[in-house]
Amino acid sequence: MAGSKVGKRAVVIGAGIGGLAAAQALTVSFDEVVVLEQDSLPAVPIPRTGVPQGRHPHGLLAGGLKALEDLLPGFGRDLAQAGAVKLNPGYDVLFERLGQGQSPRQRFEWHSYAMSRPLLELTLRRRVEQHRKITIRGGCRVMEILGASGSGIVIGVSYQTRDRAPESTRTPTTLLADLVVDASAHGTLTLAFLKATGRALPKETVIGMETHYSSAVFSAPVAAGEFKIMLTYPKPPVQLRYGYLYAAENNRWQVLLIGRGNDVPPFDGDGFLKYAQQIEPSSIYDAIKNATRVGEITQFGFRESVWRHFGRLRDLPRGLLPIGDAICRLNPVYGQGMTVALQEANMLQQLLQLQSSEKDPLAKLGQTFLANAELLIEDAWETSALPDLAYPETRGExxxxxxxxxxxxxxxxxxxxxxxxxxxxxxxxxxxxxxxxxxxxxxxxxxxxxxxxxx
Ligand SMILES: Cc1cc2nc3c(=O)[nH]c(=O)nc-3n(C[C@H](O)[C@H](O)[C@H](O)COP(=O)(O)OP(=O)(O)OC[C@H]3O[C@@H](n4cnc5c(N)ncnc54)[C@H](O)[C@@H]3O)c2cc1C
Structure with missing residues (x-):
C-alpha cells in the first residue's frame, strides 16, 4: 500500500511521543510530513521544557513497545543499543501490595525495556528523522490552526520561530497542509479552532485526584537483587503512597515516590528517604538506603485524568486530528499514556492504508480515527479509573x-x-x-x- 496517497503535506504539532509516532504513520500516505516542535531539540538524552514530565521515570508497557515495533521494525534493538535495559515483566519486576504475596516469578514470552524518558524520545526521534519524507523543526511554536474562510476546513498552521527578536515583533509563518495532527498534549489549539469555527467542544470525562510525584536518580550500590523494576502499590482506600524503582541506562536507577491528596513526598534528600521507608512493604527503601543520589529531586503535581470525547462529536473539521494526551490524559501512576499514544499512531497508519482507496480519503479520516480512539482508550481508562475511584476523595462520576x-x-x-x-x-x-x-x-x-x- 506504500505510496497510495491521501494528501501532499501533513503537519504534526509537537515532537513528543505521540507526534513522532504519528509522523512515522503519516509517511504511508503523504508526500511530506513536517513536525513542528516549540523546544529546541537536544542531541543528547536530557529533559526539555516542553515535556516537564520527562524528568520523572516513564515505564514503557509491552503494548507500547509492540506498537513501536509495528511502526518501526527493530525499534527494540535500537533501544538496547542506546543503553535501555531489556526486561521480562514476569521475571524482572517485583510487584508488591501490602497483604498480597509476590506473583509467581516466571519468564513471559514478551518483554519490554527500562530507560529514561529522554532516552526513549531521542531514540524514537533519531529513527523517525531518518525517513526521507519527514522533517522535524525544533524551535517552532505553532500559534494557530488555520482554516479556509467560510468552510471551516483546516488548511495548515501558523508558527513562530525562536529567534532573538522580542516575541511581539516576530512575524508568524504560515505552513499549508492537507492534514494537521495536534500532538501538543494540551490540545488547546484544536479546541480554539473548534470554537472559532462555531463547532461544539467535546464532552469531557474527568476523574480528579491530587497526585504528587517526587523523583530522584541513584547510582550504585542499589540493592534490588535480581529485579530491574520494583513497584509498590498502595492498598486503597487507606494507603496513599506508591513507590517505584526502575533500572535505566548507564547503571542508573530512577526512584519515584507518589502520594495522594495532601500526602506530598518531600524533595529534600533525608525527607525523600524517610518517606520511602514509610511505604509498606519497604523494599524500595531497602534497595536505595545505601545508594548515592545523582542530581536534584524533582516534583510534579497531577490533578486529574481528562478524556475529551472528540470521537462523539458530529461535526469535526476536515483535516484535523488530535492524538495522544490531546485526546486523553491518563493518571500517570499506571504508566499507560505513551502506550495509548503509540497505539493510536499505529491505528492511524492502518486507517490511512484503508482510507487511501476511497475517492476522498480525508473526508471521513478524522471521524473514523477519533471513533476508533474512543474504543482504544476504553481499556486503559477502565484499568486506571477503577482503582482511582476506590478512594472516597476522588472526584468523578x-x-x-x-x-x-x-x-x-x-x-x-x-x-x-x-x-x-x-x-x-x-x-x-x-x-x-x-x-x-x-x-x-x-x-x-x-x-x-x-x-x-x-x-
Ligand atoms: C509525571 C508523569 C509521569 C508519567 N509516566 C508515564 C509512564 O511511566 N508511562 C507512560 O506511558 N506514560 C507516562 N506519562 C504520560 C506520558 O508522558 C504522556 O502520555 C505522553 O508523553 C503523551 O504523548 P504526547 O505526544 O501526547 O505528548 P508529549 O509527549 O507531552 O509531547 C507534546 C509535545 O508537544 C510540544 N508542543 C506543545 N505545544 C506546542 C506548540 N504550540 N507548538 C509546537 N510544539 C508544541 C511539546 O513541547 C512536546 O514536545 C507520565 C506523565 C506524567 C505527567
Whole structure:
C-alpha cells in the first residue's frame, strides 16, 4: 500500500511521543510530513521544557513497545543499543501490595525495556528523522490552526520561530497542509479552532485526584537483587503512597515516590528517604538506603485524568486530528499514556492504508480515527479509573456497580498472585497487550466468581 496517497503535506504539532509516532504513520500516505516542535531539540538524552514530565521515570508497557515495533521494525534493538535495559515483566519486576504475596516469578514470552524518558524520545526521534519524507523543526511554536474562510476546513498552521527578536515583533509563518495532527498534549489549539469555527467542544470525562510525584536518580550500590523494576502499590482506600524503582541506562536507577491528596513526598534528600521507608512493604527503601543520589529531586503535581470525547462529536473539521494526551490524559501512576499514544499512531497508519482507496480519503479520516480512539482508550481508562475511584476523595462520576467491579478486580489480583497462567494474562492486560474482555472468557469468569464468593 506504500505510496497510495491521501494528501501532499501533513503537519504534526509537537515532537513528543505521540507526534513522532504519528509522523512515522503519516509517511504511508503523504508526500511530506513536517513536525513542528516549540523546544529546541537536544542531541543528547536530557529533559526539555516542553515535556516537564520527562524528568520523572516513564515505564514503557509491552503494548507500547509492540506498537513501536509495528511502526518501526527493530525499534527494540535500537533501544538496547542506546543503553535501555531489556526486561521480562514476569521475571524482572517485583510487584508488591501490602497483604498480597509476590506473583509467581516466571519468564513471559514478551518483554519490554527500562530507560529514561529522554532516552526513549531521542531514540524514537533519531529513527523517525531518518525517513526521507519527514522533517522535524525544533524551535517552532505553532500559534494557530488555520482554516479556509467560510468552510471551516483546516488548511495548515501558523508558527513562530525562536529567534532573538522580542516575541511581539516576530512575524508568524504560515505552513499549508492537507492534514494537521495536534500532538501538543494540551490540545488547546484544536479546541480554539473548534470554537472559532462555531463547532461544539467535546464532552469531557474527568476523574480528579491530587497526585504528587517526587523523583530522584541513584547510582550504585542499589540493592534490588535480581529485579530491574520494583513497584509498590498502595492498598486503597487507606494507603496513599506508591513507590517505584526502575533500572535505566548507564547503571542508573530512577526512584519515584507518589502520594495522594495532601500526602506530598518531600524533595529534600533525608525527607525523600524517610518517606520511602514509610511505604509498606519497604523494599524500595531497602534497595536505595545505601545508594548515592545523582542530581536534584524533582516534583510534579497531577490533578486529574481528562478524556475529551472528540470521537462523539458530529461535526469535526476536515483535516484535523488530535492524538495522544490531546485526546486523553491518563493518571500517570499506571504508566499507560505513551502506550495509548503509540497505539493510536499505529491505528492511524492502518486507517490511512484503508482510507487511501476511497475517492476522498480525508473526508471521513478524522471521524473514523477519533471513533476508533474512543474504543482504544476504553481499556486503559477502565484499568486506571477503577482503582482511582476506590478512594472516597476522588472526584468523578462513579459507575453504579463500582463496588462489584472493585471486588472483581480484587479477586483477579489475588488469583494472579498465586497462579502463574493467570498472572501472565493479567499482566498482558495491564501492559495493554490484551483487551480487558479477556477476563470475560467463561473459565476465567468462573474462577473469579468463585474467588469473589470465597471472601
Ligand atoms: C509525571 C508523569 C509521569 C508519567 N509516566 C508515564 C509512564 O511511566 N508511562 C507512560 O506511558 N506514560 C507516562 N506519562 C504520560 C506520558 O508522558 C504522556 O502520555 C505522553 O508523553 C503523551 O504523548 P504526547 O505526544 O501526547 O505528548 P508529549 O509527549 O507531552 O509531547 C507534546 C509535545 O508537544 C510540544 N508542543 C506543545 N505545544 C506546542 C506548540 N504550540 N507548538 C509546537 N510544539 C508544541 C511539546 O513541547 C512536546 O514536545 C507520565 C506523565 C506524567 C505527567
Amino acid at each position: 462513579r459507575p453504579l456497580d463500582l463496588e462489584e467491579k472493585l471486588r472483581f478486580r480484587g479477586a483477579v489480583s489475588r488469583i494472579a498472585a498465586r497462579d502463574a497462567a493467570f498472572h501472565e494474562l493479567f499482566s498482558a492486560i495491564r501492559h495493554l497487550l490484551k483487551p480487558l474482555k479477556a477476563l470475560e472468557e467463561p473459565e476465567i469468569l468462573r474462577r473469579v466468581q468463585e474467588e469473589m464468593a470465597a471472601v
